[in-house]
Amino acid sequence: MGTVSDAEKKPIVIFVLGGPGSGKGTQCASIVENFGHTHLSAGDLLRAEIKSGSENGTMIQNMIKEGKIVPSEVTIKLLQKAMHESENDKFLIDGFPRNEENRAAFEAVTKIEPAFVLFFDCPEEEMERRILSRNEGRVDDNIETIRKRFKVFQESSLPVVEYYDSKGKVRKIDAAKPVEEVFEAVKAIITPKEEKVKYHSYAILEELSFSDTYGPPVTESSLEHNKKVAV
Numbered sequence: 689m690g691t692v693s694d695a696e697k698k699p700i701v702i703f704v705l706g707g708p709g710s711g712k713g714t715q716c717a718s719i720v721e722n723f724g725h726t727h728l729s730a731g732d733l734l735r736a737e738i739k740s741g742s743e744n745g746t747m748i749q750n751m752i753k754e755g756k757i758v759p760s761e762v763t764i765k766l767l768q769k770a771m772h773e774s775e776n777d778k779f780l781i782d783g784f785p786r787n788e789e790n791r792a793a794f795e796a797v798t799k800i801e802p803a804f805v806l807f808f809d810c811p812e813e814e815m816e817r818r819i820l821s822r823n824e825g826r827v828d829d830n831i832e833t834i835r836k837r838f839k840v841f842q843e844s845s846l847p848v849v850e851y852y853d854s855k856g857k858v859r860k861i862d863a864a865k866p867v868e869e870v871f872e873a874v875k876a877i878i879t880p881k882e883e884k885v886k887y888h889s890y891a892i893l894e895e896l897s898f899s900d901t902y903g904p905p906v907t908e909s910s911l912e913h914n915k916k917v918a919v
C-alpha cells in the first residue's frame with residue numbers, strides 16, 4: 689500500500705457549536721493563542737463577504753438580518769478557500785455546520801469528518817444578556833433577530849449536535865460559567881494526549897515523594913500505567 693503524500697493529508701477539524709452568544713468566538717481566540725489552531729468563524733467569513741462587495745453580499749446580509757441560514761454552497765466555498773489559503777493543518781470551524789444541509793454538504797464536498805465537536809451549552813437568558821451587551825454593531829444583535837436565531841438554533845442546529853452525539857463525537861462544556869472557567873474545561877479537552885501523560889506522570893511522582901519518600905522507584909511499568917489512565 690502506498691504512503692499518503694502531504695498533499696493528500698486531511699486537516700484536523702474541530703467543529704465549535706453552541707447557541708448565539710454562548711461564547712464560541714471568545715473561547716476560540718484562547719484556543720488559538722494556547723494551541724495554535726486556525727480559527728474560521730462561518731459568521732465572520734459571511735460578514736467579510738458582504739463587506740467585499742461580492743454579488744452574494746445583499747442575499748447574505750438579508751439572511752443574517754433575519755437570523756436565517758445561508759445556503760451551504762456559499763458558506764462551504766468560503767470555508768474551503770480559507771482552509772486552502774492557510775498553511776496550518778488544524779482548524780476550529782466555529783458556527784458550522786448550522787443545519788443538516790451544512791453538515792451533509794461539507795462532508796460530501798470536503799470528505800472531512802470532524803475530530804470532535806466542542807459544544808458550548810448555555811441557557812438562553814444568559815446568551816441573550818451577552819449578545820445585548822456585545823456592542824460590536826452586528827445587524828443581528830437586536831432582540832427581534834436574537835429570538836429568531838434562538839429558534840433556528842433549537843430547530844436546525846441542535847439536531848446536528850445530536851447527530852454527532854450519536855457518533856460519540858460531542859464534547860459538551862458548561863458555557864454559563866465565567867470565561868476563565870469555561871477555558872479550563874476547554875483545555876482539558878484540547879490538550880494533546882502526550883501532554884496529559886506528562887502531567888499525570890509528574891503528579892504520580894510528586895505523590896510518591898510526599899507520601900512515601902523511600903518508596904519504590906518509579907518503574908517503566910508504572911509509567912505505562914499512567915499512560916493508560918491519561919486518555
Ligand SMILES: Nc1ncnc2c1ncn2[C@@H]1O[C@H](COP(=O)(O)OP(=O)(O)OP(=O)(O)O)[C@@H](O)[C@H]1O
Nearest residue numbers: 707708709710711712713714818822865866867870
Ligand atoms: N463565559 C462568559 N461569560 C460572560 N460573558 C461572556 C462569556 N463568554 C463570552 N462572553 C461575552 O459574550 C458575548 C458573546 O460572546 P461570543 O461573541 O464569543 O459568542 P458567540 O458564541 O461567538 O456568539 P455568535 O454565535 O453570536 O457569534 C461577547 O461580548 C463576549 O465577550
Ligand SMILES: Nc1ccn([C@@H]2O[C@H](COP(=O)(O)O)[C@@H](O)[C@H]2O)c(=O)n1
Nearest residue numbers: 730731751752755756757758783784786
Ligand atoms: N454556518 C453558518 C453560520 C452563520 N450563518 C449566518 O451568520 C449569522 C451569524 O453567525 P454567527 O456564527 O457569527 O453567530 C447566522 O445567524 C446566520 O445568519 C449561516 O448562515 N451559516
Ligand SMILES: [Mg+2]
Nearest residue numbers: 712713729731
Ligand atoms: Mg461568534
